[in-house]
Amino acid sequence: MRDFSDSPILRNGNSLIVAYDHGTEHGPVDFKPNPESIDPRHVFEVAKHDAVTCLAVQKGIAETYYPDYKDDVNLMVKLNGNSDLSEREDYYSPKQCTVRYAVEELGAEAVGYTMYAGSKYEDKMWEDFREVQEEARKYDVPVVMWAYPRGKGIEGNSDYGGSTDPDVIAYAARLGLELGADMVKVKYPGSEGNMGHVVNVTGKTKVVMSGGSKRSDDEFIKDVQTTIDAGANGLAVGRNVFQRENPEEILDRLEEVIFKR
Numbered sequence: 001m002r003d004f005s006d007s008p009i010l011r012n013g014n015s016l017i018v019a020y021d022h023g024t025e026h027g028p029v030d031f032k033p034n035p036e037s038i039d040p041r042h043v044f045e046v047a048k049h050d051a052v053t054c055l056a057v058q059k060g061i062a063e064t065y066y067p068d069y070k071d072d073v074n075l076m077v078k079l080n081g082n083s084d085l086s087e088r089e090d091y092y093s094p095k096q097c098t099v100r101y102a103v104e105e106l107g108a109e110a111v112g113y114t115m116y117a118g119s120k121y122e123d124k125m126w127e128d129f130r131e132v133q134e135e136a137r138k139y140d141v142p143v144v145m146w147a148y149p150r151g152k153g154i155e156g157n158s159d160y161g162g163s164t165d166p167d168v169i170a171y172a173a174r175l176g177l178e179l180g181a182d183m184v185k186v187k188y189p190g191s192e193g194n195m196g197h198v199v200n201v202t203g204k205t206k207v208v209m210s211g212g213s214k215r216s217d218d219e220f221i222k223d224v225q226t227t228i229d230a231g232a233n234g235l236a237v238g239r240n241v242f243q244r245e246n247p248e249e250i251l252d253r254l255e256e257v258i259f260k261r
């Protein structure tokens, strides 16, 4: 594992990543609660907030909009992704971008990759991730694994309580350490104790909480505070920022929680 403590995606060792790949993963329905968020420029403007250490977007958004924000926003390119439109036998997220293209052509400071541990296609995703991880080392950028356990291996196995089972979340997070991710992004596992376990099993690999669907300011901040108290390193958040009409307010609060312990 490389030392990325100087990476611009970290501040005092922690991160606040704004994720804006929902146009692929869920479709424009996610922009309905705040129609301004349809326009990527709105989210790039939001990401200028001091609290935000980088913005994670797909290749096309990076190519089209990032040139106007290079001086103000750090870019993470999400290398794989898929839509909700297709019918699939199980979860698989194909790559649309190489690390070389992300760094050399788009100006990425970091790259992201979704790993569906538990899917019928997990083995294929390991191979894809191996390429990503080794290329990321060559270009000296950190690689963040969206560690999302889901699929037939979990649903059909009575040893596991589904994708929200804290032990399953910890298992998928541990794969991040073992496969060479610098940071894993995990769904909130329900309690400080469970998040502490995730932090324990991932060792030196950093852990950030995945935002999830929009909830009240206080509910959301409570989960983030619990995550930080458990020893994790911050947040990667989409809807709980861009679906708000005043995202600056929640970002001010997140800045306090994540960076000023």
Ligand code: FBP
Pocket (backbone or CB within 6 Å): 019, 020, 021, 022, 025, 026, 146, 210, 211, 212, 213, 236, 237, 238, 239, 240
């Ligand atoms: P949210 O904070 O909106 O949950 O975004 C985090 C994220 O990982 C996005 O990067 C991605 O688009 C989305 O969640 C995927 O959500 P899911 O696969 O759980 O529907």
